[in-house]
Amino acid sequence: MFTGLVTDVGEVVSVSGDDRLRRIRIRSAYDPATIALGASIACSGPCLTAVAVEGVAGGCEFSVDAAAETLALTTVGTWVAGTRVNLERSLKIGDELGGHLVTGHVDGRAEIVARESVTGGIGDPQWAPSDRFTLRAPGGLARFIAQKGSVCLDGTSLTVNTVAGNLFSVLLIPHTLAVTTWGRRRQGDSLNLEVDLIARYAARLTEAQPALAD
Structure with a gap:
């Protein structure tokens, strides 16, 4: 994990x-x-x-x-x-769980469709802007992605900002852009996507309800 x-x-x-x-x-x-x-x-x-x-x-x-x-x-x-x-x-017992539970089992590849700079907005002209990435989820995986939920993209735990069909967005702060590969990411790049573990099991349980009722 x-x-x-x-x-x-x-x-x-x-x-x-x-x-x-x-x-x-x-x-x-x-x-x-x-x-x-x-x-x-x-x-x-x-x-x-x-x-x-x-x-x-x-x-x-x-x-x-x-x-x-x-x-x-x-x-x-x-x-x-x-x-x-x-x-x-890998996570060790006793380590701080600062992101979310990630298995390392990739579900598919997401594609970056847009990258835009977002102004800090806290009144400090020296505040570095963040970047918003809009991505396209591969077929069948969009239903596991929810606003304010978690996703893992190229090994990075991120919070989903918006969802519209098979498109979703994430916001990367300057620190994350600097200490990961995200700073070099551009439109058209493919990223490894792992959907949230809880979302995957919740969807499976929902799908199984009719069969369990029978």
């Missing part, structure tokens, strides 16, 4: 393999002593398993394997050397 609070932005060093299985090597500022073989790491959303790790100057390089389903369903299949990825290590 994860929280959707990004703790480092890593960079893909190399990618090998094919559409059935790829090994991806990622450079990070994490202390290698904090990553055990077999550990789960959220890499821009998907929960991937560390299969190798070694210390390098300034941190470590760890490798993960991505199978066919992950490559097809998420943006992992598009990663190349130089791709920047949001990283989060």
